[in-house]
Amino acid sequence: MISLERSTPAARRHLAVRVLGVAAGIAFLVGLVIGSVTPSGPERVTRDFGRAWDRGDYGAMYSMLTPAAKKRVSEATFRAAYSTAASTATATDVRVAKVHGTRLAVVFRTRIFGDLRVDWGPNMVFPGLTPGAALTRKTQAPRRAAILSRNGHTIVSGPASARAVASGSPASSIVGTVTVPTSPADQARQYALGFPPGTPVGTTGLERALDPLVTGRPGGELLAGGKRVAASSPQRAHAVRSSIDLRIQSAAVQALAGRLGGIAALDPGTGRIRALAGVAFSAPQPPGSTFKMITATAALEAKAVKTSSTFPVETHAVIDGVSLSNANGESCGGTFAESFAESCNSVFAPLGVKVGAKRLVGMAERFGFNETPSVPGAAPSTLPAADQVGSPLAVGSTAIGQGKVLATPLEMAVVADTIASHGIRHRPTLLEHGGKSRGIPVTSKRVARTVEELMVGVVQHGTGTSAAIPGVSVAGKTGTAELGSTVGPTGSQTSGDTDAWFAAFAPTRKPRIVAAALFVKAGAGGQTAAPAVRPVLITGLSANKR
Numbered sequence: 202m203i204s205l206e207r208s209t210p211a212a213r214r215h216l217a218v219r220v221l222g223v224a225a226g227i228a229f230l231v232g233l234v235i236g237s238v239t240p241s242g243p244e245r246v247t248r249d250f251g252r253a254w255d256r257g258d259y260g261a262m263y264s265m266l267t268p269a270a271k272k273r274v275s276e277a278t279f280r281a282a283y284s285t286a287a288s289t290a291t292a293t294d295v296r297v298a299k300v301h302g303t304r305l306a307v308v309f310r311t312r313i314f315g316d317l318r319v320d321w322g323p324n325m326v327f328p329g330l331t332p333g334a335a336l337t338r339k340t341q342a343p344r345r346a347a348i349l350s351r352n353g354h355t356i357v358s359g360p361a362s363a364r365a366v367a368s369g370s371p372a373s374s375i376v377g378t379v380t381v382p383t384s385p386a387d388q389a390r391q392y393a394l395g396f397p398p399g400t401p402v403g404t405t406g407l408e409r410a411l412d413p414l415v416t417g418r419p420g421g422e423l424l425a426g427g428k429r430v431a432a433s434s435p436q437r438a439h440a441v442r443s444s445i446d447l448r449i450q451s452a453a454v455q456a457l458a459g460r461l462g463g464i465a466a467l468d469p470g471t472g473r474i475r476a477l478a479g480v481a482f483s484a485p486q487p488p489g490s491t492f493k494m495i496t497a498t499a500a501l502e503a504k505a506v507k508t509s510s511t512f513p514v515e516t517h518a519v520i521d522g523v524s525l526s527n528a529n530g531e532s533c534g535g536t537f538a539e540s541f542a543e544s545c546n547s548v549f550a551p552l553g554v555k556v557g558a559k560r561l562v563g564m565a566e567r568f569g570f571n572e573t574p575s576v577p578g579a580a581p582s583t584l585p586a587a588d589q590v591g592s593p594l595a596v597g598s599t600a601i602g603q604g605k606v607l608a609t610p611l612e613m614a615v616v617a618d619t620i621a622s623h624g625i626r627h628r629p630t631l632l633e634h635g636g637k638s639r640g641i642p643v644t645s646k647r648v649a650r651t652v653e654e655l656m657v658g659v660v661q662h663g664t665g666t667s668a669a670i671p672g673v674s675v676a677g678k679t680g681t682a683e684l685g686s687t688v689g690p691t692g693s694q695t696s697g698d699t700d701a702w703f704a705a706f707a708p709t710r711k712p713r714i715v716a717a718a719l720f721v722k723a724g725a726g727g728q729t730a731a732p733a734v735r736p737v738l739i740t741g742l743s744a745n746k747r
Contacts, residue, residue, distance in 0.1 A: 243302070244300075244303060246265055247302070247305065250305075251297035251300050251307075252297070254295060255296060255297045257295070259284075260276070260280075262279075262283075263279045286336050288389070288393040289336050289337065289392075289423070290309060290311050290314060290317065291314060291393065291395040292311050292312075293312055295307065295309055295310075296308045305319075306319070311431075312394060313418055313433050314433055315431065317430075336423070336424070338421055339397075339422045339424070340420065340422075341397065342417070343416075343436060343437040344361075344437050345361040345364070345415050345416060345417070346414070346416075346417065346437060346441060347359075348407055348411055348440070348443055349441065350372065350442075350443060350446065350447045350450075351442065351443065351445055351473075351475070351633045352446070352447070354370075356372045356376060356443065356445065357370075361401040361402075361416075362401060364376075364379050371447055371454045372447060374454065375406045375477045375478070376407050376408060377403060377408035377409055377410075378405050378408060379401045379404065380404050381400070381401050387402070394416075395420075395421075396416070406578070407445075410577045410578055410631050411443065411632075412577070414438060415441050416438065417437045417438040418435065418436040420433040420434040420436065421435075442632075442633045442634060443631050443632065444474050444475065444631050445474065445476065445631070446466075446741075446744050449466050449475040449476040449714070449741050450475070450477075452737045453476040453477075453716075454478045456718070456736055456737055458733075460721075461480075461721040462479050462718065462721050463478060463479035463480040463481035463482070463718070464477075464479060464610060464717070464719075465610040466614065466714060466716040467614050467615070467714075467715040467716075468745065469618055469712035469713065470712075472618075472630050473629075473631075473632075474576070474611070474629050474630065474631050475741065476716075477611070480610075480719070481610045481611050482611040483578070483580050485583065485608055485612075486608070486609075486682065486721065487683075487684075488702055489602045489603065489680030489682030489700065489702050490544040490601060490679060490682075490726070491602060491613050491679070491704050492565075492601065492602030492608070493541065493600075493601065493678060494617065494652060494656070494678050494704070495561075495616060496553055496564075497541060497549075497652050498564055498643075498649075499560050499561050499563075499564035500553075500556050502564070502644055502648050505552065505555050507537065508651060508654070509536055512534045514534035515532065515533075515534055516530050517530070517546075518548075518550045518551050520593050520597045521592055523594050525546060525594070525597055527547050528544070528681050528683075531543075533545040533547065533548075541656075541659065542658040542663030542664070543663055544659075544663070544678075544679060550597030550600055551597060552600065553596050553599060553600020554596050554597050554600070556600070558587040558590040558599070559587040561587075561590075561596065562584060562585070567644070568612075568615065568619060568626060568643055569626060569628070574629075575628035576629050576630070576631060579609070582607060582608040582609055583605075583607050585599075590604075590605075603683065609719075610717040613702065613717040614704060614715050616704065617676075617677075617678070617705060617715050618706065618712075619643050619644075619649070620649050620653050620706075621653070621709075621712040621715055622649075622712075623646040624642065624643050624644040624646055626640065626641040626642075627639075627640055628641070653709055656677055656678055657674060657676045659677050659679065660677045663679075664731075665678070665705070665727055665731045666727070667731045667735065668703060668732065668735045668738070670707065670738060670742075673707050673708050673738075673742065674709040674710070675705055675706075675709075676707070677731065677734070678703070679702065679703050679727045680701070681699045681700070681724075681726045682702060683698060683699055684699060684700065684722065699723075700722060700723065701720040701723045701724050701728070701729035702718065702720075702730050703726050703734045704718075705731075705734055707741075713742055714740075714742055714744075716738055716741065717734070718737075
């Protein structure tokens with residue numbers, strides 16, 4: 202028997218028809234248990250068939266067919282029949298509830314047609330089907346919902362075929378696109394969700410990240426050989442309130458000023474994204490010395506260094522007999538705090554070697570590297586596995602954010618936020634009311650506090666003084682990622698040789714805003730990125746008064 206259970210009172214009814222299973226119109230299961238040599242054989246095979254079905258093991262199910270049945274249908278056809286029928290019915294789960302001899306009570310939970318309860322037997326056909334008939338459907342997509350800002354202002358609205366961005370919205374550059382999927386995989390995925398072919402979907406930006414929340418639920422009819430066995434109505438989604446703050450977004454867009462790069466801003470301790478400008482989450486680049494936030498954390502946790510530890514003042518370090526220089530060949534050293542404030546490669550590269558690839562990579566992964574981003578469409582930030590980093594020189598290069606390390610401004614904002622949140626990482630989200638992100642422990646509160654103090658030194662008297670805000674304690678880290686080689690003799694770097702980075706939060710102790718910026722081929726982090734992040738921090742402090 203098959204019945205439909207729906208949430209609306211008008212739909213609380215039951216339909217009873219004879220069935221063979223979900224393989225629409227294919228009668229190859231006739232003879233499934235024929236040929237068993239003992240009276241209990243058919244019941245045993247039916248039970249095993251049901252268990253395999255329960256776990257979605259079509260291969261095991263096919264193996265239970267009789268030789269005659271296997272001659273009539275290949276395993277590929279068998280698998281395709283079950284998979285296609287499940288997609289047509291928008292099934293999300295198949296559960297064999299009971300076994301009665303050679304019959305199975307099967308429940309199909311579907312996305313748009315409610316629960317279908319099936320009484321399956323080896324000599325039946327799908328609801329009302331004659332051999333060769335098909336299970337089909339006719340569905341309709343509801344109107345796409347609007348995407349709003351944190352404060353409820355419309356960012357983009359309109360039907361999927363004609364989305365309109367609010368006039369003058371600073372978020373226009375990150376709205377993204379809505380297009381008809383062209384790849385077979387994407388088309389199959391949309392079909393399984395119940396959408397008719399040709400329905401546009403979000404492919405980039407906010408439209409992609411929030412697509413499941415704005416598409417709503419399709420509705421229509423499920424037909425068995427032309428006979429309707431289930432029906433539902435399209436359900437439009439409510440407008441989705443994103444976490445984007447238009448004031449902070451505007452500040453980020455203005456700070457980027459049309460240059461190639463990206464700026465990301467976060468609400469501290471929640472993971473909520475307040476701004477994404479440019480390539481803030483889509484084009485990973487070497488993070489340069491902003492990665493030293495991670496190296497410092499790993500070194501302090503491993504007790505490989507103290508803030509009072511001293512290092513010689515040098516222009517370069519020698520690893521594996523190769524010279525690895527400070528930016529522009531500058532001389533620096535002194536205490537560990539001074540070396541962090543001045544971003545000394547000559548200190549941090551050997552320190553990375555001392556810490557070791559295993560600890561260094563492990564710490565980076567705890568900060569979020571090498572994992573699938575929580576925001577759909579965001580590019581992952583990556584570095585090689587510990588056993589693939591290579592020589593001590595490669596480990597030293599990794600420790601200063603060079604080598605094969607790649608990161609997005611969004612990821613480096615997450616790193617800064619983790620320090621601001623006492624060593625607890627929060628995965629980014631574009632939802633304002635999705636609940637607070639579950640914290641992921643990265644390091645101890647003591648170590649995080651120490652790194653924060655190091656970052657304060659960067660802004661007070663180090664490479665990041667251009668991000669200083671009068672009356673506000675700002676913690677930050679600059680980065681100047683060399684796009685050529687970082688080894689061997691170096692002279693003065695030109696702006697086109699380096700990417701400029703800066704990551705920061707303010708105020709310390711009780712942060713209200715986190716931001717990170719990347720400017721591609723734009724010079725030094727302290728000269729280009731730090732002053733650009735400053736107005737974003739100021740706006741965030743005003744917007745997030747607590």
